[in-house]
Amino acid sequence: MIFIENEGITDPHTNLALEEYALRHFDEAKNYLLFYINEPSIIIGRNQNTLEEINHEYVEEKGIHVVRRISGGGAVYHDHGNLNFSFITDYDKESLNNFKKFTGPVIKVLQDMGVDAEMSGRNDILAHGKKISGNAQFSSTRRMFSHGTLLYDSDLSEVGKALQVKMSKIASKGHKSVRSRVANITEFLDSPPPIETFRSQVLHGLYANRPDFSTYHLTDEEWEGVFQLRDRKYGTWDWNYGHSPKFNIQRNRRFPIGEIDLRLDVEKGMIKNMKIYGDFFGKEPVHTLEERFKNRRYHPEDIKKAMEGVDVEMYFGKIDPKDFTDLVYGADE
Template sequence: MKLRILKSSVTNPWFNLATEDWIFQALDANSHTLFLWRNSETVVIGRSQNPWVECKIDKMEADDIFLARRQSGGGAVFHDLGNTNFTFLSPKDSYDQDANFTIIINALKKLGIEADLSGRNDMQVGDKKISGSAFKHAADRSFHHGTLLVNANMQKLGDYLNPHPLKLKAKGIKSVRARVANLKEFNEDINHERLSDAIIEAFCEHYGDTAPVEELDEASLAKQPALNTYYQQMADWEWRFGKTPEFSHHIETRFDWGIIDLHLDVKQAVVSEVVIFSDALNVELIDLLKETLTGAKYNKKEIKDKLDGLATARPELAAQVEDVEKWLVGEMEG
């Protein structure tokens, strides 16, 4: 069976996750395929996760950090150029998960690092986790992807994950943090290129064959319509935010004109229902707030724009609407 080796020179996570999808869905499965890639600073969330629960969305936007949602499950991870990501694709009948782990372990051995398998999907050096994996299976093909911590900025992981504990009751998976270490701790000369070369070498040795390395770049999108389609999906707000499992956001506060106890039900990142309990004298204000917020994207800019529109349309209510806007948008910081 022939080998195929793909390597991305692009660090845009939407491109790389789209390439993974393209490999899984559209590539000829009658080969053992290896794909190596890395991302610019990105929080990658699992398919069933809530970005508002997992990430500090505001801080990410301010610092130009990508948000990506992968097709597979699992928790939130932070990627930067200090992470090397690997993907193996094999026909279902010759897929061998142990072989994939052996290839990575052998590659690390070449760099003087003794790693072993921990549990079903992690690799560690000593008692420190250096790699996590996830798996996906279809009728005719199987897929294994993982990440290796080479020289990742561990501080950033804390900067962008785990927001202030908002009162969000999420239906979805919350991430678990583990004791982790960079491979650089065990070999200071290691980098993405050296590690990639070692993985390619171990991959070819394992299968007793060789293949040219195919470099993927932006031009690949133009040549592969299916890849471009996946890219558009990965980059789309509807995929990254809209696919969030249903959740509710409950906040309350006291203004000098009354108490507002606000419940937002959010489905596919759109406010589907608004319930407001209040002792404010102006009942019309409460009805207008409900009406304005229902159907809005759960997105600070959109909610701000909608409430600005209400304040402009009803100048006599503008002061109260602005109070609510400032408070609600502030509480949505994640």
């Protein structure tokens, strides 16, 4: 495995562009590891409605970056106290949504430091019952990455101020506040070092007993490719916020794989537009599923026809197809 040096860049637009560039352009015969630390920012999941996830006035006032990533999952807050990691490897179906495979080495490093870390739920790392890491994944046809954030010494008071956490998510966790569910790794260390030292310790731990470890520095041409991707995608309003179509029907439900939030624009009984939001994980982009419903009757028969031949798990993860069709048109729970 090769470590990609991001040269100390803390701009989240550039770091997310670097991650995607490496996924799509680096040697497919090799596996890579990327670390990055971002300036204060909210990183939005691929399928989320940005304006409903953030405290817009607070974000504007504080100059917090808002950037959408290409992986699924929920919105997270980053600052200089977060260490973010990304494993870039070949894609295989067994690895997709197998967060334990990628977080296992990180958990072992934390345990070796004296942190009682463990995998919990679908994509979290906990210490003493509190979340210290959230993880997400993205896959192309041949390659994938599994990435996560390590809350090391983050300003946790900013999480609740910058994010508008939905009550359904709080209720599903069984806790009353965001702050009560998360913790910094420094809280579990006797003498916590600066985050730069922690970064080095994690890197050393991940590559212990790996004689093939090496560090890669991007060429000027590769950096130019990263900056172009940043400017045309991650630095744009359309990508980070996007246009929310008008709708007159909203249906949402929280499943074990995450929340699915449907918005439908129905005119004279016909579906004119559908938008799917949520913090679920899936391989295929949901817009291809949305297109299947356009110009169909908002009627159970047409909903079932739209779903014929659809592998729902590829869009949302492990979910019963009937649960999804019932969500589109069925009885509310």
